[in-house]
Amino acid sequence: APAGEKKKKEKMGPSLMLPTMAPTLVKTDSTPGRNLRSDRTLDRDFVLAMIDRFKKGEKLDMKTGHRIIDEAKEIMKKEPNVVKLTLKKGSRCIIVGDIHGQLDDLVHLLTLNGLPSSRNMYVFNGDFVDRGAHSCEVVFILMGFKILFPEAVVLNRGNHEATDINEEMGFCAECTRKYNRDMWVRFSDAFRFLPLCVTVNDEMFVVHGGLCWEDVTLEQINKIKRDHLHPPYESNMEDLLWSDPMDVDEETGIEFKGRGKNDQRNDAGCLFGCDVVDRFFADNGRLNLIVRSHECVDAGYEWFFDSKLVTVFSASRYRGKDDNLGAVMLVTRGDDASVKGVGNGGVTLHGGLRYRFIQYEAKKKERAKEFSLRLASLENQVLTLMVRHISHRRLSLIHHFDNVSKATGTITRRQWKFGLNKIIGVDVPFLSFQDALGLPMYGVDGTFRGPIDYMSFLSRFAPLYRHLRAEVDVDNDVDDDVDNDVDNDVAKKSPKEEQEDEGKVKKANELLGQLAQVADRSGIRNVETLFRYFDYDGDGALSVEEFKVGLLSLTKVYPDLKFTSKEVDAVAATLGNANGQISYREFFQNITVADNAYGRLVSLDNKAESLRADLDRLPNLQLRKKISDELDATERKRDSMNVRRMVKRHSIGLLAPPALVKAKSVPVKFDRKMNRKLGLQE
Numbered sequence: 001a002p003a004g005e006k007k008k009k010e011k012m013g014p015s016l017m018l019p020t021m022a023p024t025l026v027k028t029d030s031t032p033g034r035n036l037r038s039d040r041t042l043d044r045d046f047v048l049a050m051i052d053r054f055k056k057g058e059k060l061d062m063k064t065g066h067r068i069i070d071e072a073k074e075i076m077k078k079e080p081n082v083v084k085l086t087l088k089k090g091s092r093c094i095i096v097g098d099i100h101g102q103l104d105d106l107v108h109l110l111t112l113n114g115l116p117s118s119r120n121m122y123v124f125n126g127d128f129v130d131r132g133a134h135s136c137e138v139v140f141i142l143m144g145f146k147i148l149f150p151e152a153v154v155l156n157r158g159n160h161e162a163t164d165i166n167e168e169m170g171f172c173a174e175c176t177r178k179y180n181r182d183m184w185v186r187f188s189d190a191f192r193f194l195p196l197c198v199t200v201n202d203e204m205f206v207v208h209g210g211l212c213w214e215d216v217t218l219e220q221i222n223k224i225k226r227d228h229l230h231p232p233y234e235s236n237m238e239d240l241l242w243s244d245p246m247d248v249d250e251e252t253g254i255e256f257k258g259r260g261k262n263d264q265r266n267d268a269g270c271l272f273g274c275d276v277v278d279r280f281f282a283d284n285g286r287l288n289l290i291v292r293s294h295e296c297v298d299a300g301y302e303w304f305f306d307s308k309l310v311t312v313f314s315a316s317r318y319r320g321k322d323d324n325l326g327a328v329m330l331v332t333r334g335d336d337a338s339v340k341g342v343g344n345g346g347v348t349l350h351g352g353l354r355y356r357f358i359q360y361e362a363k364k365k366e367r368a369k370e371f372s373l374r375l376a377s378l379e380n381q382v383l384t385l386m387v388r389h390i391s392h393r394r395l396s397l398i399h400h401f402d403n404v405s406k407a408t409g410t411i412t413r414r415q416w417k418f419g420l421n422k423i424i425g426v427d428v429p430f431l432s433f434q435d436a437l438g439l440p441m442y443g444v445d446g447t448f449r450g451p452i453d454y455m456s457f458l459s460r461f462a463p464l465y466r467h468l469r470a471e472v473d474v475d476n477d478v479d480d481d482v483d484n485d486v487d488n489d490v491a492k493k494s495p496k497e498e499q500e501d502e503g504k505v506k507k508a509n510e511l512l513g514q515l516a517q518v519a520d521r522s523g524i525r526n527v528e529t530l531f532r533y534f535d536y537d538g539d540g541a542l543s544v545e546e547f548k549v550g551l552l553s554l555t556k557v558y559p560d561l562k563f564t565s566k567e568v569d570a571v572a573a574t575l576g577n578a579n580g581q582i583s584y585r586e587f588f589q590n591i592t593v594a595d596n597a598y599g600r601l602v603s604l605d606n607k608a609e610s611l612r613a614d615l616d617r618l619p620n621l622q623l624r625k626k627i628s629d630e631l632d633a634t635e636r637k638r639d640s641m642n643v644r645r646m647v648k649r650h651s652i653g654l655l656a657p658p659a660l661v662k663a664k665s666v667p668v669k670f671d672r673k674m675n676r677k678l679g680l681q682e
Contacts (some may be wrong), residue, residue, distance in 0.1 A: 034442045035061040042068065044115075047144040054103060054137040059178055065140060066186060072143035073190035081196045081222045083154050087333050087353075091119040093200055095329040097293035097300075097312035098158065099124070100569045101132025101171075105315055105326050106141060108362040114330065116149045123198050125293045125312065126158020126208035126241070129187075130169035131319050136178055139187060157194035158208040159241040159268070159294070162230035192227040196240050199287070200331060203351050205280075206291045210243030211272045212236045212258055217283050244295065244305045244309075245277075274305040286518030288351045291329060299357045300327025307350070316361045326362065331355045380639050383436055384605045389424045390437075396423050401454040410444055410451040438595065460595035494495040543581060598640075604638035613635075 032049035036042060050060065058067075082123055084316050087093060116122050124142055129135035146153045160166050166188075175184035199218070216236060231238040232678045242265050246256040256273040281287050290309040298605045302311045317324030341352040347356045390397065400419050405411050411419070416439075417430045430437070438460060443450020448601050593599050611631040 017064075034064065036059065036064045036067065038067075042071070042144060042147050043672070044148060047141070047148060050075045050144060051107065051141055054134065054141070055107065060136075060140055062179060062183070065179065065183060068140055068147065069141050069186045069190050072146045073193055075146060076155065076190070076193040076195070079154075079193075079195050081224055082218050083195045084202070085121060085123070085154065085198055085200045087121075087201050087331070087336075088119075088332055089336050091121065092330060092332045093121040093123060095123045095125060095206055095291055095312055095331065097314040097327070098127035098296075099132070099138055100127055100160070100315045100318065101129055101135035101138055101174075102315045102318075102362070103132070103134035103137050104362040105360075108316075108360060109314060109326070109358075112358060113330070116145050116153045118149070118633055121152040121154075123154045123156065123200075125206055125291070126156045126194075127160045127293065128155075129171040130160045130166050132315070133174070135166075135171045135174050136183070136187075143190075154198050155194055156198060156208055157196055157226075157241060159231075162192055162241075163188050163193040164230040188229055192229060194226075196221060196224065196226060196237065200353060201333070202286045203353055204289045204291060204331065205284070205287050207240050208271055208292060209239070209241045209294045210290075210292055211270075211276055211280055212239035212243070213270050215276075215279055215283060239269045242294075244269065244271055245292075245309055246271040246273055247304055249276060250612055274308065277305055277308050286351075289353070296322060296324055298324045298357075300325040301329065301357050315547055317363060325359045327357050327359045328340065329355055329357055346676065376419055379436070380601065380641055383433070383598075384638070385600055386428070386430075386433065386437065387461065387593060387602055388422070390458070391593050391602075393423050394458050394461050397458055398455070401458075405454070409453060409455065411454050412451050413439070413449060416452060416454065416457075421437075421626065438597075441634050460598060461593045462573055520664050601638060601641055603635055608634045608638060 032046060034050070034053055036046060083094060094109075096109060104211060114120050122145070128138050128142060132138070135571055142153070142155055146155055160169065160171070166172055167184075171187075172181070172184045174186065175181065199205055212237070213234075221236070221240070224235075226237060228237070231241055242262065244262060244265070246260070248254065249256045256271070257275050258273055259276060260271040261267055262269050262271050277290060278433075280290075288308070292309065293312055293314075295311050295313065297311050297313050300313055300316070304310070310329070312327055312329050313324065314326045315330055316324060318324055332354045334349055334354050336354060345355055397419060400423050401411055401415075404415050404419060413431060413434065416434075420430045421427060435441075437457075439452055439457065444447055444453050445451060448647060593602055608631060611634060631668070
């Protein structure tokens with residue numbers, strides 16, 4: 001900005017600096033920004049240090065908090081319902097909409113517009129609390145500035161500064177968590193004395209919600225008894241905090257006139273049209289503009305009724321979910337040209353006032369980070385589907401690539417891509433995912449993006465029973481950010497027990513290999529479908545007898561499958577529980593693939609799928625909440641995995657050896673041997 005402009009900005013109010021106070025300014029029994037000694041008055045340095053502490057996640061001393069609330073309450077008690085602000089030449093007023101406990105927005109707008117002063121006045125137009133995580137901090141800061149500059153800072157009441165609302169919407173819980181319930185009671189007591197509205201130079205009317213069911217004058221508003229913990233039902237006070245403007249009737253599509261029920265607010269307040277605004281102006285002297293808040297709008301501000309009313313909303317990215325900007329309204333006298341139309345829009349002259357809007361987004365870096373996380377999450381979900389498809393169709397892919405390679409064992413990347421498209425049956429640009437799928441950067445001949453060894457690639461996707469991996473230490477190439485409990489949640493066992501489990505798991509993997517062949521030859525999407533065929537009652541579990549009948553019936557259809565009764569019993573013992581039931585849903589939840597990185601991804605996805613199924617069938621609300629939380633945590637783990645980094649070590653190698661765990665149990669040659677046995681390979 002030009003030097004002249006900087007100077008003017010400094011005149012209007014100093015920029016928000018958050019210094020750490022020098023030790024010489026603080027006595028031993030007083031802590032800057034946290035604990036104010038009883039014989040000291042609140043000053044600017046303490047408030048700035050308090051903001052600095054709040055930004056670091058620190059709390060205010062309890063007694064100091066009580067003192068700030070009580071001092072601010074005594075000041076607000078003396079204010080009328082309608083506070084009159086008069087702008088002199090060289091001064092300005094910043095109108096701030098809903099903040100809703102979003103500390104970053106409050107600090108950002110103070111930084112943009114300067115601290116309050118006699119020439120840099122602020123109107124905070126209600127809804128300081130609820131929904132955001134820092135309602136206590138926001139109110140302490142606003143009350144601190146109210147104490148420092150009682151004539152320059154006005155705190156209007158919003159519909160959330162009421163006990164019947166903020167006890168349910170988060171403020172009460174936040175006060176109790178950070179301090180105690182008594183702190184919420186003190187805040188609520190002080191909120192009773194918040195003014196209801198403000199006039200600026202007798203031309204602008206600033207109110208949180210809107211106009212009343214009946215035509216009222218400023219004199220009548222001033223006579224309202226406002227010291228209620230929450231506004232009385234169907235009162236003018238309730239209307240001022242809850243009403244909304246309506247341009248067009250949603251049912252008829254024509255201009256809305258008069259007043260109507262506010263169904264979206266449970267009939268609190270009313271909907272009002274332009275004719276109601278015109279009558280309000282006619283009954284109240286020079287008023288010609290209404291500024292209100294109460295509604296989240298995308299641009300941070302929105303005009304109604306041919307620029308007679310504007311909504312200002314200051315909580316950017318409201319609740320962390322919406323994509324709205326925040327905005328404040330900067331107002332000066334009409335004959336004051338000190339405010340230039342730079343940045344987010346020009347200056348508009350309205351009657352005897354001049355104004356412009358300043359839009360902002362307080363957390364741009366966080367937004368960029370969140371976008372990156374969303375992108376990574378989407379990529380992981382797509383990658384999980386690809387891994388599943390490749391694993392399910394792996395044997396057909398081997399057969400296809402054997403024919404394409406003409407027994408050389410290598411294929412080009414285009415052959416790899418077309419083979420995946422053909423066998424899996426999806427039109428996906430696999431070449432764009434070759435790094436994520438672990439293809440080496442250099443081919444087997446040493447050339448960049450050269451031919452690949454497809455058996456080395458496909459061996460990563462051999463299905464493995466999870467417990468085979470659970471007993472193995474995590475490889476060094478696995479990301480540290482990934483929770484190791486995914487694969488290390490099995491208690492340590494004796495060497496004999498480990499040997500027995502190894503044998504059982506080996507049998508389970510042999511069963512998986514043979515059933516995968518059956519599923520592949522039959523055109524069945526996955527092995528789990530075969531188990532569902534055996535499950536006559538559909539409860540997700542098989543009796544040992546159902547399991548035997550199912551497996552032995554397969555040998556009638558496919559004579560090359562060899563299952564003896566004894567082998568079936570052994571496999572059933574591996575998969576069955578103490579009651580003799582085989583939960584194939586649990587069994588398949590533990591099926592991953594041979595590669596460490598993809599195995600972890602699939603394990604987490606399996607767990608999430610199983611939790612979703614449990615969530616659908618559980619009637620108990622408490623259990624549903626517990627499972628829902630576990631599902632969210634599992635999906636976050638899955639979506640935050642940096643799979644690309646985990647497979648990178650193999651991608652930069654010439655041959656990219658697969659990250660197999662206990663490969664001796666599922667040797668690479670096993671696939672070729674099975675194909676020859678089943679007649680799929682010459």
